[in-house]
Amino acid sequence: MHKKLQPILSALSGRQILEAEACTGCGECVKLCPVYAIEPEERLTARGKIDLFKNLLRNEKPPLSFLLGNRSNPNFGIFQDALWKCTVCGQCHFVCPARIDTPNLWEALRGMMGVGGYGPPQEQQEYLQIIKTHDNSFNQPQAIRRTWLEQAYAEGQIMEPVRNILEHPAPVLYFMGCTATYDVTIRQVALDTINVLQKAGIDFAVLGENELCCSGKMKRMGEVQFNERARANIEQFNALGIKTLVASCAGCYKTINEDYPKIAPLNFEVLHVSEMVHRLLQQKLIAFQRSLEVTTTYHDPCHLGRNCGVYEAPREVLKAIPGLQLVEMERNRQKAKCCGGGGGLKLVDHDLQIKASAARLEDAEAIGAAMLTTPCPTCYLSLKKGQEFSNSPVELQHFMSIVRKALDLIGPA
């Protein structure tokens, strides 16, 4: 057997090899791939990746390589590049007539390439190393997870102090996530969420410096240590005795809600903050005060929509805001275009990510939306880059900013 492929094959399950064999080559996945739309290279599509993988495999099958000749010339470099130049958005899975579970296949293949020493790319390796050493993806001390909230309260940015769940058990855990904690340009999302929960009188608390990165990025980038880290988080969460975990980021939500239960069962429900707001509205614990006269469109984060099926809750919230007119982009819900921010693409090919985001803003512009909103801090930051790049006239607002304004809560105007 080819030396290079040996470790990879032993790291695969038969089921995963079968998935590659099941590709019909129909090309449905080509039509909607956000990466291919910007860089139209076959190898970047789901079909292209599967073909490259099959070519590597074919070279390992002696009778096949004997019969077909060594025509497929295994090229790990090309395969590696194609495998990581992907947002793991799941669009190809949704349109695939064979229902090949591509996102999981990409993650598994990334992991397997990693085992063989062919990935992840340098930029991602450095990023993953940061998570491993700091328990957050921002290369910052964990203590900031506590101190910034204390400071926010001192500065009057939140209505009441936020309790630590390890000292004051509560039925609801607000899992802020690294981005909404450390990225000062998007921190307002966490403040808005806290203010909404406090306004509704929800008994909630946070983990503060004990909150560890959900490690979702590790999973997307194929880091095999994900399982171990996920297990530690699951044990911590399950021991808290909470009823509900609320996540800000669509990526954290997908990881905790979808990926964790495959490792060990969770003893609580997981809600995305947009679902939480929807529930609070339904329970009449909050009611919108202010009218927002704006034509807005909604961008479905891949991890929230396509991957977890949360499409309607955020839309219902937006529709409930007086004056706000919700319009849909041509590609919405299951077919929503990815902003390019997922799967670690941002680290591997920044330009590509920015162009994908700019394309999404063009979609919003095309339907005459004055504003585009999304409930994921990561998508928001990616879209922001796209907006700056394309000088799009479409105003970008995080979903929680709109909610805060409509509820007339403290925060920037």
Next chain:
Amino acid sequence: MLFNHGLAYFKPWNFFWTVQTIALAICIIGILFHFIFIFKGRQRSLNQTINPLAMLKRFFLEVLFQSHLLQSDKKRWLMHFSIFVGFIGLSFLSFLQISNIVLLDQHFNFELYAWKGFVGDLFGLLMLVGLLIAFHRRFVQRLPHLRRLANDKTAILLLLSIVITGFMLRSLPMALAPLDQSQKSSFFSLILASLFKVLIPYISVSLSFWQNVLAVLWIFHSLLTAVFLIYFPFSKFIHIIFTPIELLLNASEEDQRRDIYA
């Protein structure tokens, strides 16, 4: 008992059996190697339990009827469904015919021949329709998401050649000799035969020339089917085996893996 299939011509059956047996052996070995390779995957699959009910439902809805394609693109569904049903039907008929000859040492009786004439034409026509749509999409429309790989083109052209030569072998002899009652059910071949009947008088060649043409066509057709069998495991045709398996396994697993289809 043999029926009058139209004009009689030379059919080298020994050649046919030799070529087909070798091709079938290569095909089976090729498929086996795919399976052996799949079982080389060392990791345990996450999803272990089987849901037979979901699999049965998926088998009828998506493997046989291909409802997922119907929902997304009707023309594509027609293409795929026709090729799939035609292919399975013709393969089954060939299997029936071969096992009849090999195991029972007899050709079909009159009723069976008439029945085979009808369903053979039906499946052949279905395949022809599907393949012509595929040909149109790939070579005329040149849809951008379709690859320009030799493998994809070969697959269509190979099947199309098999179906076209197959229909010629059924209809040309009908056009060149009086019809047998059992052939009346071969509805599409009859239409083609009547077209040939119009054309043949314009080609002033002897009957023995036509017999030679048919013999060559017969050998060519059997060679094409042998090439198909050999090509099958090493080409995109292999998805005919693995895509249904994938769909069925997915039916069992999607809930467990909290899939987007679940």
